[in-house]
Amino acid sequence: MTGIKNHFEPLYDQDRNLVGIWLSPELWRKAEAILSPAIDKALEALSPETVKEQPEPIKDWEALSQFWDFNYPMPTDVSCELCGSHTDDWQKDEPRIFRLRSASMGGMVNFQCQECKARIIKKHFKKHVDVECRPFVEK
Numbered sequence: 001m002t003g004i005k006n007h008f009e010p011l012y013d014q015d016r017n018l019v020g021i022w023l024s025p026e027l028w029r030k031a032e033a034i035l036s037p038a039i040d041k042a043l044e045a046l047s048p049e050t051v052k053e054q055p056e057p058i059k060d061w062e063a064l065s066q067f068w069d070f071n072y073p074m075p076t077d078v079s080c081e082l083c084g085s086h087t088d089d090w091q092k093d094e095p096r097i098f099r100l101r102s103a104s105m106g107g108m109v110n111f112q113c114q115e116c117k118a119r120i121i122k123k124h125f126k127k128h129v130d131v132e133c134r135p136f137v138e139k
């Protein structure tokens, strides 16, 4: 029988921030019946909406970035005029500050602000980006 250290390990990044907990498969198998329902419950409590959210159309975003031929690098920042939320790279946020709703090959990208639900529509042109922020309207 090996020690606890090999079955249960907190994981840290280089700045010593806790980034997760590692469980060994053996430990997981023994504790799964108890842990799994508790984790599902906790996940729902953490993000009640994202559980039911549509997946982001990442493939469309990647297709756009692959065929990107505008005069500037593809922007990854998103800002919400309405509540002031901002990210330099929306894909790096976990959980998301902005969720990708759509991305078209024509350069139109649509995000939703997770804070106030506003739509941020970014239209990419050859030399500039047009950004429009529409408040959330209940349907």
Ligand SMILES: [Zn+2]
Residues within 6 Å of the ligand: 080, 081, 082, 083, 084, 085, 113, 114, 115, 116, 117, 118
């Ligand atoms: Zn917002």
